[in-house]
Amino acid sequence: MGALVRLKKRREFVKxxxxxxxxxxxxxxxxxxxxxxxxxxQDAIRVGFTTSRKVGNAVKRxxxxxxxxxVARFVLPQMGQPGTDYVIIGRTKTADRPxxxxxxDLKDALKNTKGTDS
Numbered sequence: 576m577g578a579l580v581r582l583k584k585r586r587e588f589v590k591x592x593x594x595x596x597x598x599x600x601x602x603x604x605x606x607x608x609x610x611x612x613x614x615x616x617q618d619a620i621r622v623g624f625t626t627s628r629k630v631g632n633a634v635k636r637x638x639x640x641x642x643x644x645x646v647a648r649f650v651l652p653q654m655g656q657p658g659t660d661y662v663i664i665g666r667t668k669t670a671d672r673p674x675x676x677x678x679x680d681l682k683d684a685l686k687n688t689k690g691t692d693s
Contacts, residue, residue, distance in 0.1 A: 582623030
């Protein structure tokens with residue numbers, strides 16, 4: 576079980592989008608990239624959150640990100656793979672989707688991205 580560290584730099588998000596795996600569910604999109612070269616956060620699970628303007632105005636986007644942060648706080652410490660970077664992308668349905676369904680969406684996405692280190 577690794578510690579959660581936030582991704583904040585754009586270049587980290589871009590690298591994960593270009594080189595990582597992607598899994599789409601009804602409530603969210605998960606991008607994952609196993610990281611082998613960075614020794615500072617070797618045992619940490621790094622996670623970033625993003626939503627596009629298609630989701631809605633700033634209030635709605637912020638609500639979506641808050642919900643995604645809480646889902647990640649519940650799921651990633653148990654199911655996330657240490658040494659992996661994750662980007663969780665909010666979708667239009669994320670704001671209205673029941674919280675339990677969002678948790679299942681993330682669990683499903685993690686199961687489908689595990690075990691393939693690249």
